[in-house]
Amino acid sequence: MERSQMSDGAGSVVAIECVGGSSKAEEWGGDVPQTGDVVEEIAIGGSPAVRAPFKGGRGGVQKLLHSAFKRRETSIAVRVRRGQEEAVELQACIVPHEAAGRRQYVLRSIHDPNYAVGFVDRSENECIALQGSRNSRVVCALNNAQLQDGYVPYPWEKKLSESLPMSNTSCFLSMLILPKALDPAASRYDSIEETLARANAWFNSSQASGVPIVFMNVQTEALLTKISGETASSTVNTGSLSDLSHLANASLYGFEDYHGVDIGVVKAVRLWYTPTAGEMPVEIRLREGDTKLGFAISRTDEGFIYISSVIDDENDNTVASTRSGIRYLYREATKASKLLVISRVANEKVLPWMVSSLGAVRCFDTVSLSQKLSLHRHALRPIVIHVLMWERPSSSAVARYKFTTRSSVPPPRPPPPVAELSESLAFGDASEMRLERDTAGSMSFRFHDFSLPSNWV
Structure with missing residues (x-):
């Protein structure tokens, strides 16, 4: 009698609802419960075992x-x-099922943990329609299918140490103009177009001078600053789309925050580049009796420090x-x-990294770098420098000029007193030179009337 009442479509039944699909073909082969199947018994x-009809329907089953x-x-x-x-x-x-709320549960198949089903109240007619054909059930599942996303752990420390040419250091270099x-x-x-032109000129000049770099990308970068007076009134009051269109090529625009302070946005340009063939580490190991490192350093107009001559x-x-x-x-570089x-x-990077609003290139000073290298020589402490490569070195060249092994280097002696270091760092007679502040840094100096064209170390 109950079965006949259900078959006429008037009764409500508890039916299966697929909530987690499987990658196996058995899901659609008829051997597992599918959406629209009527629940008859639960053990x-x-x-x-509890048999249908279930008191309270889906709520009673939950x-x-x-x-x-x-x-x-x-x-x-x-x-x-x-x-x-x-x-x-189904054995499950x-x-x-936290997505459905508290005290809500689903059944996960024992044979295929990816396959999960829940319960839903449906009429008999709806179940018959869903059971009508395999294609209709697939279409129903397709309409209800949703892609899932989430967070998965990632071994950052391992990747940073193993996947990069230099551990924890990227090969992406940039210049902010x-x-x-x-x-x-x-x-x-000046307009953003003029700033882009200056970035282009700096990069082209760097390549023309012999710096082995290649272009990667260029982008605008917003920098916040405080503005006031005429600047604020001319940039903050942009009340229409026509006013906003004028800002597309402007390097400065502003807005007013909640406290009534006028904030300016300066649009700078960041130029991304990378070495032509990566960076190569060179380890300089010192020996007792070394009186010089044997090379001189200079700086290009664009701010790059390079080895200008060697013994x-x-x-x-x-x-x-x-x-x-x-x-x-x-x-090889000269060739x-x-x-x-x-x-x-x-x-530590010693590349130029910014061009100021006055046009000065912010970079490192060659004198302070020479002093640091000399301190390493006096202290007999090895130092590693990286150089920009223009081509990949051959394996034979790397093997020939492989760095000196630890066994061939005598143990370092204790560092000399500070007074001795200061005395030995003198570059010449103090009466023949004068000191002047260098724009490259507040603690570095430029030597004038220097007898050598480069800083030897």
């Missing part, structure tokens, strides 16, 4: 699942009806520049019409 653990889950009875067998006679059984376990100020108060700036003596293998392979790299640019000293 939880060793308890007696109460049964909640009680069983609290008793730690999660094993469940569900028998469903498909059509009038076909029956299918009860798991919480601020727009040129048109007045001393820096209230007006070129084929028979002198006692000089640090020869032992470390710097002389070889310098000669290729490239500069041997120093990119890092002790893993």
